[in-house]
Amino acid sequence: MRLLVVDDSNIIRSRIARIALYSELSHLKIVGLARNGREAIDICWRHSPDLVTMDLTMPHMDGIDCIERLIDLDATLNILVISALNDKATAIEALKRGARGFLHKPFTDEQLVEALLEIMR
Amino acid sequence: MNPVKTSSYLGKYREIVLAVAFFLVFDLAVLGLNFYISFQIAADAVSINLAGRQRMLSQRMTKALLGLQQASSKGLMIDAGLKEVDTTFGLFDATLRSFELGGQVTGGDGKPVMLERVTTTAGHELIRQAKALWEPFKGLLLPLHSGVEYTPQQLDAAVQYAVANNLTLLKLMNNLTTDLEQTAALKADRLRLVQTTGIVLALLNFMFILFKFIRRLRATDRKAEMAQKETTEILDTVKEGLFLLDAEFRFGSQYSASLTSILGNPIIPGSDFRAMLQAMVAPTVYTATIDYINLLFGDRVRENLVQELNPLTAVEVQVPRPHGGVVQRFLTLQFNRVVIDGRISHLLVTVFDVTKQVELEAALVDAKKKVKAEVNILLGLLDVEPATLNYFLNKTEQGLLEINEQLRSVGNTRHDYRQMVAAIFRQIHALKGDAAALGLTMFEELAQQFEATLAVLRDKQELSGDDLISLPLPLDEFFDRIGMVRDLISRLASYHDVLAPEDNPAALSEDLKKLALRIARDHGKEVEVSSNLQLIKQLPSPTREKLKTIAVQLMRNAVVHGIEPVTERIELAKPAAGHISVALKSANEDGDGYDYEFVLRDDGRGLIPRRIRAALVQTARYSQTHLDELSDVQVIMKIFEPGFSTFTKANRDAGHGVGMDVVKEKLQQLGAHLQIVTREDDYTQFSIRFAV
Amino acid sequence: MAGINETELKVFIDSVTHYFSHLTQESAEVRSAYLNNASIPQLDYTGLISITGQYRGCVYFTTTERCLRKLLRSMRESDLREENLLDAVGEIANTIAGNARRHFGNTLLISVPQTMRGAVDKIGVVVRARPYSIMLSWAGHDAVVIVDIELDS
Numbered sequence: 004m005r006l007l008v009v010d011d012s013n014i015i016r017s018r019i020a021r022i023a024l025y026s027e028l029s030h031l032k033i034v035g036l037a038r039n040g041r042e043a044i045d046i047c048w049r050h051s052p053d054l055v056t057m058d059l060t061m062p063h064m065d066g067i068d069c070i071e072r073l074i075d076l077d078a079t080l081n082i083l084v085i086s087a088l089n090d091k092a093t094a095i096e097a098l099k100r101g102a103r104g105f106l107h108k109p110f111t112d113e114q115l116v117e118a119l120l121e122i123m124r
Numbered sequence: 125m126n127p128v129k130t131s132s133y134l135g136k137y138r139e140i141v142l143a144v145a146f147f148l149v150f151d152l153a154v155l156g157l158n159f160y161i162s163f164q165i166a167a168d169a170v171s172i173n174l175a176g177r178q179r180m181l182s183q184r185m186t187k188a189l190l191g192l193q194q195a196s197s198k199g200l201m202i203d204a205g206l207k208e209v210d211t212t213f214g215l216f217d218a219t220l221r222s223f224e225l226g227g228q229v230t231g232g233d234g235k236p237v238m239l240e241r242v243t244t245t246a247g248h249e250l251i252r253q254a255k256a257l258w259e260p261f262k263g264l265l266l267p268l269h270s271g272v273e274y275t276p277q278q279l280d281a282a283v284q285y286a287v288a289n290n291l292t293l294l295k296l297m298n299n300l301t302t303d304l305e306q307t308a309a310l311k312a313d314r315l316r317l318v319q320t321t322g323i324v325l326a327l328l329n330f331m332f333i334l335f336k337f338i339r340r341l342r343a344t345d346r347k348a349e350m351a352q353k354e355t356t357e358i359l360d361t362v363k364e365g366l367f368l369l370d371a372e373f374r375f376g377s378q379y380s381a382s383l384t385s386i387l388g389n390p391i392i393p394g395s396d397f398r399a400m401l402q403a404m405v406a407p408t409v410y411t412a413t414i415d416y417i418n419l420l421f422g423d424r425v426r427e428n429l430v431q432e433l434n435p436l437t438a439v440e441v442q443v444p445r446p447h448g449g450v451v452q453r454f455l456t457l458q459f460n461r462v463v464i465d466g467r468i469s470h471l472l473v474t475v476f477d478v479t480k481q482v483e484l485e486a487a488l489v490d491a492k493k494k495v496k497a498e499v500n501i502l503l504g505l506l507d508v509e510p511a512t513l514n515y516f517l518n519k520t521e522q523g524l525l526e527i528n529e530q531l532r533s534v535g536n537t538r539h540d541y542r543q544m545v546a547a548i549f550r551q552i553h554a555l556k557g558d559a560a561a562l563g564l565t566m567f568e569e570l571a572q573q574f575e576a577t578l579a580v581l582r583d584k585q586e587l588s589g590d591d592l593i594s595l596p597l598p599l600d601e602f603f604d605r606i607g608m609v610r611d612l613i614s615r616l617a618s619y620h621d622v623l624a625p626e627d628n629p630a631a632l633s634e635d636l637k638k639l640a641l642r643i644a645r646d647h648g649k650e651v652e653v654s655s656n657l658q659l660i661k662q663l664p665s666p667t668r669e670k671l672k673t674i675a676v677q678l679m680r681n682a683v684v685h686g687i688e689p690v691t692e693r694i695e696l697a698k699p700a701a702g703h704i705s706v707a708l709k710s711a712n713e714d715g716d717g718y719d720y721e722f723v724l725r726d727d728g729r730g731l732i733p734r735r736i737r738a739a740l741v742q743t744a745r746y747s748q749t750h751l752d753e754l755s756d757v758q759v760i761m762k763i764f765e766p767g768f769s770t771f772t773k774a775n776r777d778a779g780h781g782v783g784m785d786v787v788k789e790k791l792q793q794l795g796a797h798l799q800i801v802t803r804e805d806d807y808t809q810f811s812i813r814f815a816v
Numbered sequence: 817m818a819g820i821n822e823t824e825l826k827v828f829i830d831s832v833t834h835y836f837s838h839l840t841q842e843s844a845e846v847r848s849a850y851l852n853n854a855s856i857p858q859l860d861y862t863g864l865i866s867i868t869g870q871y872r873g874c875v876y877f878t879t880t881e882r883c884l885r886k887l888l889r890s891m892r893e894s895d896l897r898e899e900n901l902l903d904a905v906g907e908i909a910n911t912i913a914g915n916a917r918r919h920f921g922n923t924l925l926i927s928v929p930q931t932m933r934g935a936v937d938k939i940g941v942v943v944r945a946r947p948y949s950i951m952l953s954w955a956g957h958d959a960v961v962i963v964d965i966e967l968d969s
Contacts, residue, residue: 525853528850528851528853529850531848531849531850531851532848532850532949532951534847534848535847535848535849535850535951536847536951536958588845588846589845589846589847589848589849589951589952589953590845590846592846592848592849593822593825593826593829593846593849593950594822594849595849595850596849596850596851596946596948596949597820597821597822597825597948599850599851600851600944600946600948603851603853603945603946604945607945
């Protein structure tokens with residue numbers, strides 16, 4: 004399983020990566036850490052991940068558009084939206100574009116692990 | 125999945141399937157037997173028929189031989205006779221052979237039929253005997269066979285043989301017929317038995333199936349009924365609203381009893397959930413919900429990972445009430461997929477009424493806010509100059525006590541409620557003004573709330589005692605707050621004592637000055653304060669505290685009652701601003717045992733017994749005669765009685781006298797000596813001498 | 817802090833006024849309500865219930881002997897001995913308890929009424945600094961309901 008982490012926050016990116024590396028998710032291979040939608044699409048082209056964690060508010064193409072483009076590239080992609088967004092309608096829009104689940108920021112290590120396991124199920 | 129299902133399906137009905145199979149096998153076996161025996165009976169019928177024909181043929185042959193003999197002797201045509209002999213002979217011979225060995229013979233209708241050979245022992249014997257008779261006869265008849273020349277002797281020998289044996293032959297054939305008939309009858313009996321047995325078995329089998337099937341059906345029905353009953357019980361008792369929603373947003377046929385009341389709408393199975401939803405929630409929430417439900421019916425999203433996005437979480441809805449109107453509620457509608465055969469068939473919708481939780485949460489937030497606000501208010505109190513605050517608290521408390529007293533007395537006497545409410549309203553209103561002027565928001569708000577309660581009563585057409593029940597509550601709240609602030613102040617004071625054991629005389633002077641200026645401003649007066657309180661740091665702490673209280677009260681008294689309003693002062697050719705001096709001096713040199721002297725002097729109107737008498741008369745506490753008996757000094761000392769000055773005016777200034785009784789109390793505690801020197805329109809001086 | 821509101825206060829008062837208006841021809845009226853910061857009013861006879869649970873404290877009804885005599889007479893009771901007067905005041909306390917149970921449900925535990933005659937030491941300020949006093953008047957007689965309960969923290 005190949006994981007791509009998309010988030011504009013350095014802290015969140017490295018945190019997700021750390022959790023993915025040092026938990027029962029260690030079978031995940033991190034193929035990229037993207038800071039925005041453009042980078043995410045670029046990495047998808049080159050490494051075709053199976054799993055993506057996606058922030059929604061980012062510079063250079065926001066999460067919603069990015070999800071749509073990624074799903075266009077690979078319809079089987081498993082995308083988990085991770086966002087602090089309080090606007091449910093936007094998150095639901097992300098799901099309509101093809102994301103499979105939503106995790107609210109802030110999250111605990113366990114919550115992230117659980118969410119990723121659930122999405123790969 | 126499917127094969128498993130099928131096998132379990134078979135498993136469930138195996139007994140019945142087997143029983144039905146048995147039934148069919150029985151039926152087929154009986155049918156087969158039937159066929160077989162029917163064939164047998166048909167064959168037997170042929171045998172019986174032919175055996176009967178043998179009887180007849182034996183006679184016809186004899187008759188034909190006799191006829192032939194007669195015709196030959198008379199020289200008549202013999203052809204027909206020969207032919208008859210020939211036919212009967214042939215038929216009899218072939219049939220007899222077939223009876224013995226089995227074979228084809230010409231039947232009664234001239235068509236060939238199969239003849240079974242005789243199988244019974246008796247039959248064999250009869251055939252053997254018949255053959256024994258027939259073989260010689262056959263030899264005799266051979267020459268008469270058509271186309272063969274025969275002699276009359278030969279004919280006679282044949283006739284003779286025939287006549288001699290034909291009865292025996294007839295008897296044999298007769299017996300054969302009887303034997304065959306008996307065999308057939310036996311077979312028929314057996315057939316009937318087999319058929320009966322078969323039918324009985326089939327019937328038993330059928331009954332078994334029926335019994336089993338009905339029992340199973342009834343068990344299934346009972347189970348279904350139980351399940352139905354349990355479902356109904358669950359749906360009737362469960363507090364939450366439960367229903368199923370299909371992909372077309374239609375309500376399922378079953379839903380919990382509470383659903384109707386929670387949603388406040390009758391549920392019509394099969395009706396569109398969206399219509400109800402649209403009427404209940406905001407358009408944005410509605411749209412988001414429809415999207416959310418559609419996502420759940422799709423197979424892309426993970427149910428567990430989208431719960432948080434449910435737009436119908438603690439959503440505020442307008443629920444119609446049974447008898448009209450709407451009530452505001454907070455509902456959570458939880459959607460869970462119902463998966464059957466790997467397909468999402470429905471969403472199970474659970475409706476929770478979370479109004480209480482939401483309200484509790486809101487109350488908690490409110491309470492936190494309130495506590496925070498209160499802390500801020502209390503901190504705000506620290507901005508108010510202590511003497512002023514103390515003055516305000518005392519004044520407010522006194523005012524509230526008076527209000528309470530009014531409430532108490534109105535119960536005993538037939539007072540006018542309206543008048544009393546108006547009076548209380550004015551008092552509270554004035555109090556609110558004071559609080560606002562001092563920036564004491566907490567008390568201002570309390571007064572505001574009290575005022576609002578009073579305003580409702582004031583505006584009522586009719587006032588009764590019932591209406592007054594609401595008044596002690598804000599009153600109590602007020603007392604509580606005053607107590608709370610006092611408590612806080614005393615605690616802060618104890619901190620202060622520890623942290624700053626040296627009282628700062630400058631600070632006390634400043635406090636007194638501020639107090640004087642504030643009260644003067646409130647009363648439209650002007651004052652100047654000069655002070656010399658350096659010695660106060662020499663005093664032990666308890667003495668110091670008592671002296672401070674005395675100083676505050678005397679200062680207040682001087683401003684309110686001593687100093688005249690500016691206009692009045694100008695008329696008297698005095699400076700516009702009144703002057704108050706306050707000083708603490710050493711009194712050692714006098715040698716009267718007192719260590720210190722505290723002096724507070726104002727250049728106001730003086731403390732005039734005449735005016736005090738007039739004020740006392742107005743209070744109706746004292747009769748004129750009683751007052752007349754009092755000396756001027758005694759009259760002046762009345763200003764130290766509780767609540768004295770409250771009776772001077774019945775307006776917002778009422779209560780300003782509060783505290784002079786405190787002065788008296790403190791003086792007693794100090795063991796101090798009080799001297800008052802005063803002159804009308806000139807000055808008043810309080811001198812307090814005390815030892816430490 | 818105060819933990820009691822007007823509605824709850826009325827629960828206690830209404831039970832008394834209803835008692836009088838249902839059992840007698842004359843209705844009792846509230847004259848006034850105030851805070852008791854000094855002496856607790858005690859008339860000749862007193863019926864008291866103690867409350868624990870969500871709230872704690874006591875509620876009592878106190879009235880004059882003449883009032884109770886008149887009450888008994890208006891209920892066609894000719895026996896006006898002390899036991900009967902105590903019974904009457906106890907019955908009113910019972911009514912208060914019943915009404916309170918209905919209103920507060922099982923969040924409150926309410927004692928069996930105690931009845932007493934004359935100034936009884938047992939009554940004093942129990943919980944509140946200033947208990948609520950509601951003055952009633954029935955057929956020209958005075959009675960007071962004192963509500964001295966507070967949220968139990």
